[in-house]
Amino acid sequence: MKYSIFSLARAALSGHKNWQRTWRDATPKDRYDVVIIGGGGHGLATAWFLASEYGIKNVAVLEKGWIGSGNAGRNTTIIRSNYGLPGNTGFYELSMKLWERMEQDLNYNAMVSQRGVINLYHSDAQRDAYARRGNTMRINGIDAELLDLAAVRKMIPFLNFDNARFPVQGGLLQRRGGTARHDAVVWGYAHAASALGVDIIQNCEVTGFVREANGKVTGVETSRGKIGAGKVGMAVAGSSSRVAAMAGLRLPIESHVLQAFVSEAIKPLIPGVMTFGAGHFYVSQSDKGGLVFGGDIDGYNSYAQRGNMPVMEDVCEGGMALMPMIGRVRLLRQWGGIMDMSMDGSPIIDKTPVDGLYLNAGWCYGGFKATPGSGFVFAHLLARDVPHEEAARFRLDRFRTGAMIDEKGQGAQPNLH
Amino acid sequence: MRIVCPFCGERELGEFTYLGDAKPVRPEAGASEDEVFDYVYLRDNVAGQTSEYWYHGGGCRAWLKVTRNTLTHEISSVEPAAGAGATKVGA
Ligand SMILES: Cc1cc2nc3c(=O)[nH]c(=O)nc-3n(C[C@H](O)[C@H](O)[C@H](O)COP(=O)(O)OP(=O)(O)OC[C@H]3O[C@@H](n4cnc5c(N)ncnc54)[C@H](O)[C@@H]3O)c2cc1C
Ligand SMILES: [Zn+2]
Numbered sequence: 179m180k181y182s183i184f185s186l187a188r189a190a191l192s193g194h195k196n197w198q199r200t201w202r203d204a205t206p207k208d209r210y211d212v213v214i215i216g217g218g219g220h221g222l223a224t225a226w227f228l229a230s231e232y233g234i235k236n237v238a239v240l241e242k243g244w245i246g247s248g249n250a251g252r253n254t255t256i257i258r259s260n261y262g263l264p265g266n267t268g269f270y271e272l273s274m275k276l277w278e279r280m281e282q283d284l285n286y287n288a289m290v291s292q293r294g295v296i297n298l299y300h301s302d303a304q305r306d307a308y309a310r311r312g313n314t315m316r317i318n319g320i321d322a323e324l325l326d327l328a329a330v331r332k333m334i335p336f337l338n339f340d341n342a343r344f345p346v347q348g349g350l351l352q353r354r355g356g357t358a359r360h361d362a363v364v365w366g367y368a369h370a371a372s373a374l375g376v377d378i379i380q381n382c383e384v385t386g387f388v389r390e391a392n393g394k395v396t397g398v399e400t401s402r403g404k405i406g407a408g409k410v411g412m413a414v415a416g417s418s419s420r421v422a423a424m425a426g427l428r429l430p431i432e433s434h435v436l437q438a439f440v441s442e443a444i445k446p447l448i449p450g451v452m453t454f455g456a457g458h459f460y461v462s463q464s465d466k467g468g469l470v471f472g473g474d475i476d477g478y479n480s481y482a483q484r485g486n487m488p489v490m491e492d493v494c495e496g497g498m499a500l501m502p503m504i505g506r507v508r509l510l511r512q513w514g515g516i517m518d519m520s521m522d523g524s525p526i527i528d529k530t531p532v533d534g535l536y537l538n539a540g541w542c543y544g545g546f547k548a549t550p551g552s553g554f555v556f557a558h559l560l561a562r563d564v565p566h567e568e569a570a571r572f573r574l575d576r577f578r579t580g581a582m583i584d585e586k587g588q589g590a591q592p593n594l595h
Numbered sequence: 596m597r598i599v600c601p602f603c604g605e606r607e608l609g610e611f612t613y614l615g616d617a618k619p620v621r622p623e624a625g626a627s628e629d630e631v632f633d634y635v636y637l638r639d640n641v642a643g644q645t646s647e648y649w650y651h652g653g654g655c656r657a658w659l660k661v662t663r664n665t666l667t668h669e670i671s672s673v674e675p676a677a678g679a680g681a682t683k684v685g686a
Contacts, residue, residue, distance in 0.1 A: 419638070419639075419640035419642075420640075420642055428637045428638065428639065429637070429638070429640070430636040430637055430638070431638065431640060432615075432616075432638050432640050433640055433642075433665070477612075477613050478613040478647070479615075479616070479640065479641075479645065479647070479665050480665050480668065481642045481665045481666050482665065482666060482667060482668050486596050486608055486668075487607070487608065487609075488607070488608050488609035491609070521635075521636050577632065577635075577636040578628075578632050578636075590635050590636055591615075593613060593615070
């Protein structure tokens with residue numbers, strides 16, 4: 179179905195009882211040109227771009243739970259393109275541009291809201307680092323503004339400016355950054371991909387690979403039977419190591435838990451997305467009024483999809499350092515998601531050494547903003563067998579060749595990225 | 596999660612720092628590029644029982660070898676890591 183002011187009026191007049199399902203829940207066929215494992219944002223976006231951009235429509239997305247039940251539906255919804263290293267800078271801006279036209283492209287309201295992202299700085303060294311990053315962005319045609327203290331005071335007057343240890347000195351602002359409604363992103367891609375003929379198959383867990391004698395992957399074993407495939411693309415977020423192991427691969431990845439927090443609803447307070455530069459705390463306010471925030475990962479390998487207390491405490495301390503008045507706001511919900519933490523903190527989009535198997539992994543905890551870009555470049559790789567130019571550095575062998583993209587400068591220590 | 600340190604007893608997680616998988620063994624000098632690459636970058640990333648190093652910085656400052664289930668966070672054993680604090684055991 180196509181959404182418009184008329185479809186909305188029609189549905190309103192019939193008491194909102196006649197909305198149609200937005201995408202088909204398909205049963206698996208014997209064979210597809212491309213099978214995507216993982217019905218999160220990245221897998222669904224890949225399928226949509228394969229169909230819409232590259233004309234490959236005989237595509238299935240296999241999801242072990244329900245679509246969006248992974249990190250796509252668990253994140254804190256921040257989108258931005260303020261990255262400083264070659265590889266990341268261009269890729270995240272490509273993604274940002276796709277966010278800006280996503281709702282028109284998909285005919286779906288994903289509530290993309292460019293309310294601005296500000297990274298606060300608290301020392302001269304941090305100001306210099308942010309100035310450098312801002313300059314890198316501007317050289318590459320991306321918007322960035324370095325704000326001094328007076329400008330930040332005007333924009334966010336309620337911060338604790340007199341904090342003796344971490345005085346706010348200013349911030350790096352990207353006005354085009356912001357948030358998007360994460361579930362709607364999943365539903366939007368499913369809606370649009372399904373309309374072009376893509377099969378979205380839920381409750382279908384991939385349990386193994388079908389391979390020829392020479393090792394080439396020609397399909398997948400699933401909880402709903404064997405499905406043949408010309409090519410298989412993995413977009414399974416925190417499960418990459420487990421799925422890759424079924425094809426005999428070991429990856430430069432560890433799985434870690436990241437927690438998210440939502441407070442009770444309060445009146446509009448936080449203008450955009452804010453990050454605390456002296457610790458790790460980021461916050462925005464949802465349209466319903468809840469403060470949505472997070473911080474560091476828990477720091478040890480986990481597949482448990484729930485977090486632990488020390489990080490909860492640390493995150494809340496970060497929030498309190500920045501705005502002591504939120505101490506009276508009650509926490510409503512907390513949850514955890516499992517992510518791939520790669521050895522340099524950057525993603526991997528590449529062919530694997532196994533013929534027919536393609537990898538989209540290692541998004542660490544910044545992969546939501548990458549959703550449209552990731553889908554676009556992964557579809558390019560699957561369709562053309564060469565990397566898209568904006569993802570050409572996201573190689574699997576970069577750890578061996580030394581061409582790491584270590585945005586945080588932490589080395590091969592996944593729990594620090 | 597709480598960890599029962601063999602020297603200090605049961606302590607809260609915040610006292611400990613995680614190093615990582617205890618399985619990879621540092622290759623000898625002169626090892627091949629493949630062996631070094633493997634040691635530094637590749638991980639089994641096990642979903643289930645795994646053994647790993649933790650540092651009790653907020654307590655006795657010993658290195659510990661912890662057996663833990665990454666699916667449930669359940670800890671089944673904690674021992675002093677060989678060569679790091681292990682000597683204290685008999686002391
Ligand atoms: C708490 C939290 C906050 C975050 N905040 C942000 C943020 O503010 N901004 C940002 O940019 N990023 C953020 N991220 C990161 C971002 O959410 C992820 O990087 C991104 O969502 C990963 O891509 P995805 O959406 O496709 O993954 P997922 O939605 O996890 O999709 C992968 C899917 O694969 C399925 N799957 C796994 N194994 C199999 C199998 N064997 N067979 C079939 N299906 C399988 C899973 O069920 C899952 O649905 C956050 C992450 C977390 C956990
Ligand atoms: Zn101890």
